[in-house]
Each structure stands twice: as C-alpha cells, then as structure tokens.
Amino acid sequence: MTPADYEYLRKLLKERSGLDLSADKQYLVESRLVPLARKSGLPGIPELVAKMKSGAEPLIAEVVEAMTTNETFFFRDKVPFDHLKDAVLPALVQARAARRSLRIWCAAASTGQEPYSIAMVCKEFAAELSGWRIEIVATDISLGVLEKARAGIFSQFEVQRGLPIQLLVRHFRQVGELWQLNADIRAMVQHRQLNLLQDFSHFGTFDVIFCRNVLIYFDQDTKLGVFNRLARAIEPDGTLALGAAESIVGITEAFKPWPDRRGLYRPNLARDARAALKLVAAAG
Structure with a gap:
C-alpha cells in the first residue's frame, strides 16, 4: 500500500464513518482490507483503491464496514x-x-x-x-x-x-x-x-x-x-x-x-x- 493510497483511505473513512486513523495504522488497514480485496477478485489494496476511486459505491460501503470496530458483549462494563x-x-x-x-x-x-x-x-x-x-x-x-x-x-x-x-x-x-x-x-x-x-x-x-x-x-x-x-x-x-x-x-x-x-x-x-x-x- 502506497502512502497516497493510505491517505486516500484515511480521508474517506473519516468522511464516511468518523473513524480517525493515525498515520501509523497501515497494518490495521492492510489486515482488514487485503481479505476484502481478494474476495472482490483484486490483487491487493492499490487495485482496491483504484476501483473505489472509479465510483464503485457498493465497494466503498464494504470498505467502511470492514474497517468498523464491532467489539461488544452483554452488559459491557456493567x-x-x-x-x-x-x-x-x-x-x-x-x-x-x-x-x-x-x-x-x-x-x-x-x-x-x-x-x-x-x-x-x-x-x-x-x-x-x-x-x-x-x-x-x-x-x-x-x-x-x-x-x-x-x-x-x-x-x-x-x-x-x-x-x-x-x-x-x-x-x-x-x-x-x-x-x-x-x-x-x-x-x-x-x-x-x-x-x-x-x-x-x-x-x-x-x-x-x-x-x-x-x-x-x-x-x-x-x-x-x-x-x-x-x-x-x-x-x-x-x-x-x-x-x-x-x-x-x-x-x-x-x-x-x-x-x-x-x-x-x-x-x-x-x-x-x-x-x-x-x-x-x-x-x-
């Protein structure tokens, strides 16, 4: 993933979901988006970003969902x-x-x-x-x-x-x-x-x-x-x-x-x- 690709993803995620990724979270993005890219038939994140930039709205929604943290449990913190x-x-x-x-x-x-x-x-x-x-x-x-x-x-x-x-x-x-x-x-x-x-x-x-x-x-x-x-x-x-x-x-x-x-x-x-x-x- 190039620095330009990461900056594009950081900006998009903040605009779409409020998620504010720091500059050192590339590993997190890669761990969650590489599997999504492969599921979408793409070699990696650069190709995923290119497709997103072409206006593939359903793919953008999938990226936002993949990056959302869903940690929860019953009566959390009690x-x-x-x-x-x-x-x-x-x-x-x-x-x-x-x-x-x-x-x-x-x-x-x-x-x-x-x-x-x-x-x-x-x-x-x-x-x-x-x-x-x-x-x-x-x-x-x-x-x-x-x-x-x-x-x-x-x-x-x-x-x-x-x-x-x-x-x-x-x-x-x-x-x-x-x-x-x-x-x-x-x-x-x-x-x-x-x-x-x-x-x-x-x-x-x-x-x-x-x-x-x-x-x-x-x-x-x-x-x-x-x-x-x-x-x-x-x-x-x-x-x-x-x-x-x-x-x-x-x-x-x-x-x-x-x-x-x-x-x-x-x-x-x-x-x-x-x-x-x-x-x-x-x-x-």
Whole structure:
C-alpha cells in the first residue's frame, strides 16, 4: 500500500464513518482490507483503491464496514446497566407516569448485545411498566451487524461474555450449539441503520441514550458535532450514557455529569438558558 493510497483511505473513512486513523495504522488497514480485496477478485489494496476511486459505491460501503470496530458483549462494563436499573429507570417511572411511555436509543449497537442488555433490564421492571409503551431503538452504520442483531442468535462464547447465567436461562433457548433470545426480548428492540455523522433529528427525542465506545474513534471536532446532535435528541431530563473511556470534559458544555453516577450525563439546561438570554439580548 502506497502512502497516497493510505491517505486516500484515511480521508474517506473519516468522511464516511468518523473513524480517525493515525498515520501509523497501515497494518490495521492492510489486515482488514487485503481479505476484502481478494474476495472482490483484486490483487491487493492499490487495485482496491483504484476501483473505489472509479465510483464503485457498493465497494466503498464494504470498505467502511470492514474497517468498523464491532467489539461488544452483554452488559459491557456493567456499571451503566446497574445505574440504569438502580437510578435511571426508577426516576423515569415517576417522571413519565402521566405519559406512560419510554424511548431508549442505543447508538453504535453492533451485533445487538447492548440493546438486548437494556431490554433485559427493562424486563425486570415489568410490574412497574405494565401497560407502558417501551421503545428501544438500536442503530449502527453496518447493515451486516444489524442483520445478525435482528436474529438474536449468539454463540456459546458470546453468551459467556458478561451475561449472568440466570438471564441466559430466563431469556434464551438453545438451538444446537447456539443460543437464541426469546421472542419477547427481541420484539422490544427496533434495528435501524444510521451514520452518527449524519442528521438524526427524524428519530425524535429519547429519554435515555446509550452512545458508548464509539466516540473514542473520532477526533475532537467530530465528537463535538455528535454531542450537539445528541443534545437535540434527548429530553431535558434525559440521560446520556458514554463508554468507560469517554467523557464530555474539554469537548462540550451541552451535557453535565450525573453526580455519583460514573459514565452518565444529563443535558446542561443552564447552558441552554444562557444561550436563550443572549438571543433575547441580541434581539432587544
């Protein structure tokens, strides 16, 4: 792979997916794209890049998908799901008592373990949420992982990563050497394709947003853009959950940390109030 080919791929991946590759990640690109080139009947990456430059859009989509990291597992990092069960959902049960509905969005949901973990937590509130409308939306840029997520079928290795045995017994059935989620849990989650770099205002607003372990791959400006769009997609008293290695610090004032709840954030209404006062003063 020539330096020019690598720069072309770096720029394309950042524009299409937000992935910000450093200058020393050629080995990663080669390990993921050489197999794709061969599958496409091409000798190597130079020929792959040449075909991409000719406007082969399906191939470009395959390249972006091949470079997307889909590492995930059930109840990953555990703490955000404990917060969801112990603090977030109990508060929302009271705050939404008149509306009797909840909307939860799991962004960059990969093969489904995270949104299904959220669904299993919500299932524990079956009595409190009886008669409520619970909507869990799972999105990802990759159609391939969304297809796997919809099926809800996981290997023995996948169900052993983070999933408590009691939940495996309660919510799954064994199919040969695989495990399939029961239909009631699968029915709680809607799967849709979405690129976080694009406008998602058509999704409406959510009470809870999980956007975990994806922003670490973006540069500061891209993160800021995503945070600003998330701020418009969350209810004023909603909750944003980020990954263990992610933070709003030094990036945005659109959110503020939830006290004593690591990884959770709330809309910063004080910032919005200051912005409104400035607009009034300017119009004054």
